[in-house]
Amino acid sequence: GDVRLWGGRFADGPAEALAKLSASVHFDWRLAPYDIAGSRAHARVLHRAGLLDEDELTRMLDGLDRLAADVADGSFTGTIADEDVHTALERGLLERLGPDLGGKLRAGRSRNDQVATLFRMYLRDHARIIGALLAGLQDALVGLAEAHPDVAMPGRTHLQHAQPVLFSHHVLAHVQAFARDAERLRQWDTRTAVSPYGSGALAGSSLGLDPEAVAADLGFEGGSAANSIDGTASRDFVAEFAFITAMIGVDLSRLAEEVIIWNTKEFSFVTLHDAFSTGSSIMPQKKNPDIAELARGKSGRLIGNLTGLLATLKALPLAYNRDLQEDKEPVFDSCDQLEVLLPAFTGMMATLTVHRERMEELAPAGFSLATDIAEWLVRQGVPFRVAHDVAGSCVKECERSGIELHQLTDDQFAAISEHLTPEVRSVLSVRGALASRDGRGGTAPSAVAVQLAEVKEDLALQ
Numbered sequence: 001g002d003v004r005l006w007g008g009r010f011a012d013g014p015a016e017a018l019a020k021l022s023a024s025v026h027f028d029w030r031l032a033p034y035d036i037a038g039s040r041a042h043a044r045v046l047h048r049a050g051l052l053d054e055d056e057l058t059r060m061l062d063g064l065d066r067l068a069a070d071v072a073d074g075s076f077t078g079t080i081a082d083e084d085v086h087t088a089l090e091r092g093l094l095e096r097l098g099p100d101l102g103g104k105l106r107a108g109r110s111r112n113d114q115v116a117t118l119f120r121m122y123l124r125d126h127a128r129i130i131g132a133l134l135a136g137l138q139d140a141l142v143g144l145a146e147a148h149p150d151v152a153m154p155g156r157t158h159l160q161h162a163q164p165v166l167f168s169h170h171v172l173a174h175v176q177a178f179a180r181d182a183e184r185l186r187q188w189d190t191r192t193a194v195s196p197y198g199s200g201a202l203a204g205s206s207l208g209l210d211p212e213a214v215a216a217d218l219g220f221e222g223g224s225a226a227n228s229i230d231g232t233a234s235r236d237f238v239a240e241f242a243f244i245t246a247m248i249g250v251d252l253s254r255l256a257e258e259v260i261i262w263n264t265k266e267f268s269f270v271t272l273h274d275a276f277s278t279g280s281s282i283m284p285q286k287k288n289p290d291i292a293e294l295a296r297g298k299s300g301r302l303i304g305n306l307t308g309l310l311a312t313l314k315a316l317p318l319a320y321n322r323d324l325q326e327d328k329e330p331v332f333d334s335c336d337q338l339e340v341l342l343p344a345f346t347g348m349m350a351t352l353t354v355h356r357e358r359m360e361e362l363a364p365a366g367f368s369l370a371t372d373i374a375e376w377l378v379r380q381g382v383p384f385r386v387a388h389d390v391a392g393s394c395v396k397e398c399e400r401s402g403i404e405l406h407q408l409t410d411d412q413f414a415a416i417s418e419h420l421t422p423e424v425r426s427v428l429s430v431r432g433a434l435a436s437r438d439g440r441g442g443t444a445p446s447a448v449a450v451q452l453a454e455v456k457e458d459l460a461l462q
């Protein structure tokens, strides 16, 4: 028979070309368990409104249970002729319950409010999955920081040596970003916990159904949609989800890029574990940071999913338009990508070896203690403009004679400025420079220890 949900006013079936274009079942099938959960809740409000009697409700729920089991074990699947997941599952229900009872479930609902609800349910589940994976990554990074609490490295701006920082401080900077991403997911979830069920096609339902009951049944803590037009037409929850996943991708790509650089022969700051690197098919010596590169690459794809979605939504009049069927694949893809990327990335970060000596050898190089000379002069009462100039002259002198700042002689210091007494040497060590930055958020070991404790406490609360 005709599986279409809308055949009544049509004399002819759809052209094959239309059916092919229109079909979404090959990608929206993953909503099937949510569709069935929505159907259970809908059956209960139909019963409460007196539109299904006790016996009909029992048989309806039993039919939905059997359908759910057949979907779960793969014995029932949608086909291209079904158009979409909602149509396929209606066919499955009709096959199990017959047309008289099976045909009653559609009363008072539309695929428009159905799909808007199911999509929220699906994304809320995946926000939790991605949040848990993100917590795993933060744990691994905290572990990395904790295992190397006092390793100094060159801190960079413009990728040039700037000032020495603790490696643990640098790693925790990434943790801060991922913690905000995780927080974004939680805040998004609160906003998204509103059920459009009951909005019908766009105007609500005339059958006395209770949208609040459906919302509670389906776990929507925020209740049901306040406006049926908005309930069926809004997709900002999808765009925001796509943004958050893109932001996670971008944050991953920034760390990925650093890992790639740190892992080069020239830097030699880290070595990746064999299990989390790949070889070359022709060059036997190669050991490549493919996970980091895939993270960098996939971040572009995640951004594309966001921008594609925004372009679909732009200028779309209210309420539902079929354009909205294009809303699912981008974010399904964003979920799929992050759910394979995050475990691999976490494994890479949890197992890499840090080369302490190499980092510490380079920490003072490139005159990265010049700021410490300037700030030492300020503490002696010298105006910063003058101090900056004097410290700059020290660098010039070092470059001229091919030495580092701490190698300047007392005479050289004195020749540069009368303020540069030999005591300036007290700040010309990496340890001294680090320890002096002991205010909140600074790179001193004492300040980083405070930060680490705060980060761990926040993570435990998530």
Ligand code: ARG
Residues within 6 Å of the ligand: 024, 028, 084, 111, 112, 115, 320, 322, 324, 325, 326
């Ligand atoms: N497959 C559709 C979508 O994903 C479901 C809603 C279809 N509604 C309609 N009136 N054609 O948007």
